[in-house]
Amino acid sequence: MQITNIEELKARKYIEVDLPGWDIDDVFTCKLQRVNLLDLAAKGKIPNPLIGNVVELFQGKGPQPDSDDGLKTLNELSELFAEVTMVEPTFAEVNEAIGLTDAQKMVIYNFALKGVSAIEPFRSKSKSIGTSEHGKDVSKDTKPNNENKG
Numbered sequence: 001m002q003i004t005n006i007e008e009l010k011a012r013k014y015i016e017v018d019l020p021g022w023d024i025d026d027v028f029t030c031k032l033q034r035v036n037l038l039d040l041a042a043k044g045k046i047p048n049p050l051i052g053n054v055v056e057l058f059q060g061k062g063p064q065p066d067s068d069d070g071l072k073t074l075n076e077l078s079e080l081f082a083e084v085t086m087v088e089p090t091f092a093e094v095n096e097a098i099g100l101t102d103a104q105k106m107v108i109y110n111f112a113l114k115g116v117s118a119i120e121p122f123r124s125k126s127k128s129i130g131t132s133e134h135g136k137d138v139s140k141d142t143k144p145n146n147e148n149k150g
Contacts, residue, residue, distance in 0.1 A: 014087055017111070020103045028104060031088040035081060035112045045084070050076055057113060078105035081112035 019028045037054055040046050046054055053073050082100060083091040085108055094100055100108075 017107075019107050020101065022098065022101060030086060030094075032085045032108065032111060033087050035085050037112075040084060046080065047076075050080060053077060074109075075105070078109040082108045085112055 014031045014033050017030060017032050019030065020026070021028045037046075037057070041051065041054065050073075054077075057077075079091070082105060086094070089097075091100075
């Protein structure tokens with residue numbers, strides 16, 4: 001087995017991600033870095049009111065968005081994760097220019113907790129599977145009914 005080259009590790013530090021944009025067909029491309037929650041806690045970079053919530057994340061429990069407090073906590077955590085993961089542009093730059101949408105925050109939040117697998121749906125465009133064939137029970141002699149088209 002070959003030892004991993006340090007340059008390969010450096011190349012993995014940042015990941016370019018396509019997030020949902022501000023409009024329906026819009027895409028926001030940014031550079032994110034992986035987050036290490038233990039490191040952030042050890043360096044005192046997690047605000048005291050959120051420490052308990054971060055500990056719960058390690059226990060597999062996250063804030064439940066079923067109350068005002070749960071929504072507030074979820075927003076605070078998503079902004080914390082956006083701040084520590086966004087490299088280019090930074091969270092501060094985007095916040096100053098336009099601010100992140102809830103959808104963007106949630107994608108970054110999931111990326112921080114689950115890694116790259118959480119953003120896979122946003123990284124590739126879905127492909128058409130083509131037209132579907134009639135089922136076995138549909139007669140080949142069936143003709144389209146144009147009466148209901150309007």
